[in-house]
Amino acid sequence: MIRLLPHEIVFGLFLVITTVRLLMAVGPMHEETLVYIGVVLVNALAIGARIRWPESWAWRLQFVFYIVALNGLFLHMRWAIPLIHAGKYDDLLLSWDLALFGGSPNLWFEAFTTPLLTELMSFAYAAFIPCLLLTLVQYAKGDLRTARAFYGGLFTIYGLGYLGYTLLPAVGPYVAMADQFSAPQDGYWITDVLTALYPLGTNRCDAFPSLHVAASAYILAFDFRHRPRWFRRYLVPCVLLWLSTVYLRYHYGVDVVSGFALAVLGLCVAADVWRRDDMVGVTLEQRSIAAARRS
Secondary structure (H helix, E strand, O other): OOOOOHHHHHHHHHHHHHHHHHHHHHOOOOHHHHHHHHHHHHHHHHHHHHHHOOOHHHHHHHHHHHHHHHHHHHHHHHHHHHHHOOOOOHHHHHHHHHHHHOOOHHHHHHHHOOHHHHHHHHHHHHOHHHHHHHHHHHHHHOOHHHHHHHHHHHHHHHHHHHHHHHHOOOOOHHHHOHHHOOOOOOOOHHHHHHHHHHHHHOOOOOOOOOHHHHHHHHHHHHHHHHOHHHHHHHHHHHHHHHHHHHHOOOOOHHHHHHHHHHHHHHHHHHHHHHHHHHHHOOOHHHHHHHHHHHO
């Protein structure tokens, strides 16, 4: 019996659901539909490879596939999502903020805005991507059992997050609430660079949930157990990052709350993957050696 792992199921559901929606909206021969069909097929091959060959290389190949797919599909949503969902849900997310917090956290932060604080928040927000890429490489090169648990939780988070982008696309307060802010946020050169590049790096539907929060909180908690030294390095930058998502008006308060909820779910998945290996009593490397000997 073939047993799919949680991240394979969740990310696979995102791919299949989005592909079906594109098929219904624009048909099988549209270029955006063909992209998703192609990714679905490659995803199936990556899963099949790790089932057929449980060696280390097959697992690490799957890790690489998901890393590439996550980054490529994130940008591709800019063109794919409007085909299946033309509207935006910013008004709904703002109403959730009002119901949950009694007001808009984005507007609360406006009273504390200064150029120096804006520059610090811009640095924390911009630093997320290079730190994320560094972490992905470090875990991909490390112990396979740890990598399997780490990526199992992380890819589950991203699968659900991307599904949220497609079901509740929203551009964010910096656009949807622009008329409610008294003034733009001024900083220094980091702020200027981030402000110029952000519209190019967003897919315009990536507000809910906040994957900046979800991924960073998950990595921080995972590092607490497996890499305490990196946990200490990332703790303060992560707290600043979480604050920056709302301060810089990129996310609503509910986006942050949902991001933390996703992080908890990802940690549960990672713990389950780790526990299953522990119950077996051997590492994945040992399984790979045993499989190679049998063949």
